[in-house]
Every structure is written in structure tokens, then in C-alpha cells.
Amino acid sequence: MKCDDLKIHWPDFLTGDLSPKAKNAVDAHLVECAPCAAELHQITEMWTKLGVLPMEKPSPAVRDRFYTMLEAYKQGLEAQEAAPALGRSRRRSFSLRGWFSLERPAFKFAAAAALLLAGVAGGVLVGPAGPFGSKLARLEGEVEDMRQTTALSLLERASSSDRILGVSYSEQIRTPGASTIEALLRTLDSDPSVNVRLAAADALFLFAKDPRVKDGLVVSLGRQQAPVIQVALIDLLLEIRERKAVEALKALIADEKINPDVRKKAEAGVKSLTS
Numbered sequence: 001m002k003c004d005d006l007k008i009h010w011p012d013f014l015t016g017d018l019s020p021k022a023k024n025a026v027d028a029h030l031v032e033c034a035p036c037a038a039e040l041h042q043i044t045e046m047w048t049k050l051g052v053l054p055m056e057k058p059s060p061a062v063r064d065r066f067y068t069m070l071e072a073y074k075q076g077l078e079a080q081e082a083a084p085a086l087g088r089s090r091r092r093s094f095s096l097r098g099w100f101s102l103e104r105p106a107f108k109f110a111a112a113a114a115l116l117l118a119g120v121a122g123g124v125l126v127g128p129a130g131p132f133g134s135k136l137a138r139l140e141g142e143v144e145d146m147r148q149t150t151a152l153s154l155l156e157r158a159s160s161s162d163r164i165l166g167v168s169y170s171e172q173i174r175t176p177g178a179s180t181i182e183a184l185l186r187t188l189d190s191d192p193s194v195n196v197r198l199a200a201a202d203a204l205f206l207f208a209k210d211p212r213v214k215d216g217l218v219v220s221l222g223r224q225q226a227p228v229i230q231v232a233l234i235d236l237l238l239e240i241r242e243r244k245a246v247e248a249l250k251a252l253i254a255d256e257k258i259n260p261d262v263r264k265k266a267e268a269g270v271k272s273l274t275s
Helices: 003-008 010-015 020-032 034-052 060-082 105-123 133-155 160-170 178-190 194-206 211-223 227-239 245-254 260-274
Strands: none
Touching (some): 003 020, 003 133, 010 020, 020 034, 133 160, 133 178, 160 178, 160 194, 178 194, 194 211, 211 227, 227 245, 245 260
16 A cells, blocks of 8 residues: 555544455554654544543523524525625536535544534634633644645545545635645646536635646646636636736637637637736
């Protein structure tokens, strides 16, 4: 078992959901690979912290605010279903409902961590002066790291449904590291599934302020062959007003084999970015 293959099994290893055969393979690798053993030890420590963090009882005022927030969230979802959304919610026509399930062992840790954070935040004062403020800040950082680890693991899986879920999971990361950005760009460039590539483009849009993302979207436009991906990237580059895309758009226009609709879109894009 290689190191990358091992890391895919870590969530199930922590929850005890590995088959005996897989667990034996993981144990055998850990005996021979000190770096993997050390990294798993760190993750196990975090897992332990999540399990022993004291649960706080929310005050009546916090409870009232929670239900007010829940009602507002419900109304927001209803409004989102009734009208098209802009910016961050510019999702396309595929759905993740059938792919995501809390019964899938790989996501039990993520769900537990998210619920724990919500419970702590709702039950204690979490500002700098709060009794659990610094503890929660550390915990949030550790959960953020686990989000990135889980997203990266999912993006390497053979199943397109797992990869698209990994893309969706990456959208929850506040400050993605270089490895996450690189993985999303690699997915956008070379994933065999058009739907996964579209999802990666949308995820990268959320991090478009990062220069690495802007440059990566421009480069990817020149590599794409599927018209639907080309149009999606042109839309993204126009939305973030990336003027570096002008040359890439001109190259599309000059390509005799380009889809006519893509050429029209590129021509409109050049006009928009140079006006």
C-alpha cells in the first residue's frame, strides 16, 4: 500500500469502519512508514480532542437566537429555490443529494466535527474574551486542516461521485492551501468527467481573489476541449474581470475547429475585457 492510498483510508480507520483486510494493510504500512505513522498520530490526537471537549449547555437567550437563525436559514433556502442565485451559489443542474450520505463512513468524522463546532459555538462565549474562545479557535483550525485532507483524498478516488463530492467539500474551506488549489486546478484540467470539471470551475470561482486561481483559470481555458467547459471558464473569467484572459480568448477565436458558440462567446469576452 502506498502512502497516498493509505491516507484515503484514514477517516474509516478513525471511525473503526475499515474491513479487517484493509485494517491489516494499514497497520502493516504504518509499521514500515514512520512519516505516515507520525501524521496519523497527530490526526488521532485531534480526534481525541474532539471526543473529550466538554459539552456546554446553551443559555435560554442563545437558544432563542439559534431558532431565530434557523428560521432565517429556512427562509433563505426557500428564496434560493424560487429564484436564480448569483456569485457563490451559481451552481449548475446536477445535484449532490444522491451522492452525499452521513452513512458513508468516510464522512462521519466531518459531520461529527461540524456538529461539535456548532454545539460549542452555540453554548459558550467564543470571542477573544470568552472562556472557550482560544480553544475553539484551535479546534476550528484543526477541523479546517481535516477538511482539506478529506477533500484531497476524495479528489483522488476512482468514483466520479466521490470526486465531485471532494470538490463540494473543498468549497467549505475558508483559506485553501496550495495543495488544495493545485488539486482543484488539476481536476479542472484533466478530470475525465465533465460534471466534475464544471464543479471544480465553480469551486475555484470562490477563491478567485487568489492570483494562483486567476492564472490557473486562464491557462486551463487554453487546455479545454469540451465546449461546455470553455463557455463556463469564459463566464468565470469575465465575472472576475481577468484581463489576462484576452490572449487566451483570442487564441480560441483563431482556432478554425472551435465550436461556433464558443467563438461567439470568446469574441464577446474580448470586447468586454478590452472596452
